[in-house]
Amino acid sequence: MRDVAEIWSYLAESPLLWLCATLIAYSFGDWCATRAGRAPLVNPVLVAVIVLAVILWVSDTSYATYFEGAQFVHFLLGPATVALAVPLWLHRATVRRALLPILAALIAGSSVAVLSALWIGQAFGLPGDLLASLAPKSTTAPVALGISESLGGSPTLTAVLVIITGMIGAIVVTPLMNALRIRDWRARGFAVGVAAHGIGTARAFQVNPQAGAFAGIGMALNAMLTAALAPWALAFFL
Amino acid sequence: MIHALALILACQLAGEILARLVALPVPGPVLGMALLFVLMLGLPRVAALIQPTGEAILRHLSLLFVPAGVGVVGHLHLLSSHGAGLALALIGSTVLALIAGAGAFVLVARLSGSVAKTEHPDA
Numbered sequence: 001m002r003d004v005a006e007i008w009s010y011l012a013e014s015p016l017l018w019l020c021a022t023l024i025a026y027s028f029g030d031w032c033a034t035r036a037g038r039a040p041l042v043n044p045v046l047v048a049v050i051v052l053a054v055i056l057w058v059s060d061t062s063y064a065t066y067f068e069g070a071q072f073v074h075f076l077l078g079p080a081t082v083a084l085a086v087p088l089w090l091h092r093a094t095v096r097r098a099l100l101p102i103l104a105a106l107i108a109g110s111s112v113a114v115l116s117a118l119w120i121g122q123a124f125g126l127p128g129d130l131l132a133s134l135a136p137k138s139t140t141a142p143v144a145l146g147i148s149e150s151l152g153g154s155p156t157l158t159a160v161l162v163i164i165t166g167m168i169g170a171i172v173v174t175p176l177m178n179a180l181r182i183r184d185w186r187a188r189g190f191a192v193g194v195a196a197h198g199i200g201t202a203r204a205f206q207v208n209p210q211a212g213a214f215a216g217i218g219m220a221l222n223a224m225l226t227a228a229l230a231p232w233a234l235a236f237f238l
Numbered sequence: 239m240i241h242a243l244a245l246i247l248a249c250q251l252a253g254e255i256l257a258r259l260v261a262l263p264v265p266g267p268v269l270g271m272a273l274l275f276v277l278m279l280g281l282p283r284v285a286a287l288i289q290p291t292g293e294a295i296l297r298h299l300s301l302l303f304v305p306a307g308v309g310v311v312g313h314l315h316l317l318s319s320h321g322a323g324l325a326l327a328l329i330g331s332t333v334l335a336l337i338a339g340a341g342a343f344v345l346v347a348r349l350s351g352s353v354a355k356t357e358h359p360d361a
């Protein structure tokens with residue numbers, strides 16, 4: 001029988017181990033989220049990130065080594081962004097019917113998300129590269145990472161800020177909309193899709209199917225608008 | 239499946255090339271999304287081809303940001319030194335964006351006479 005350390009040193013250097021670990025950690029996170037009744041605080045991505053970070057720390061593995069394996073999953077972010085055209089196409093009739101309110105809510109929600117984050121961040125003295133990582137945080141992750149990179153931010157930091165933003169949106173949307181007495185499902189869903197991307201969209205689908213569909217539209221449209229808006233907004237604050 | 243994947247990757251590639259050619263600040267995949275959307279609108283055959291594959295990719299969208307998320311291990315010092323500012327920026331801007339988005343939607347829907355089919359019962 002071979003030495004365990006020898007097997008480990010082979011595995012730790014091959015992409016297979018960390019690709020496999022990423023999928024298992026996510027499945028575990030998804031299982032936890034299902035067990036918790038899909039409560040917004042138990043987010044499968046957050047669980048997977050914590051589990052993997054602890055494993056990397058315990059096994060003294062560098063992020064670069066981990067990424068050798070995980071890059072195969074990471075690569076799919078690009079094609080997934082392109083695939084966001086599908087929900088937009090599926091709901092094209094709905095979009096056309098409510099075009100004016102959709103455009104108004106998109107412009108208002110998207111610009112307030114970017115500008116207020118930069119404004120509060122600047123007031124607290126965040127440095128420029130942090131502001132660049134923060135600017136696209138309401139956008140769906142694959143697009144946010146691309147925006148962050150093109151603005152000179154850190155895509156890995158943006159990924160975490162995006163997840164936290166989604167969780168905040170998913171937690172506050174229902175009590176906030178009730179307090180504001182906003183009853184239109186389309187408005188409630190669309191706003192959370194723009195402000196809190198896929199995690200907010202998942203939350204909207206739990207509450208009401210029409211809210212979910214509008215959240216998906218909001219997420220896809222916001223991805224395009226933030227990509228165009230964030231560079232201008234950031235230049236204004238730097 | 240393979241044809242659909244090839245078309246999705248081709249849209250992404252076209253988007254990346256376009257973004258570099260015109261030096262646009264928009265990420266290539268976003269341009270790819272716009273391109274694919276136009277193709278789906280114009281060609282029903284493309285839409286039928288793409289739909290199942292696109293939905294399959296999007297079903298597990300959140301898995302795809304795990305690798306980047308794990309990168310937080312390299313930013314723990316930043317998160318602890320600027321934690322308060324980041325937390326307030328995230329919470330404040332998310333609440334404000336929700337209010338602005340929903341408010342604008344309701345206001346313009348009322349002005350343009352676009353009525354909701356169903357409403358939240360007790361808000």
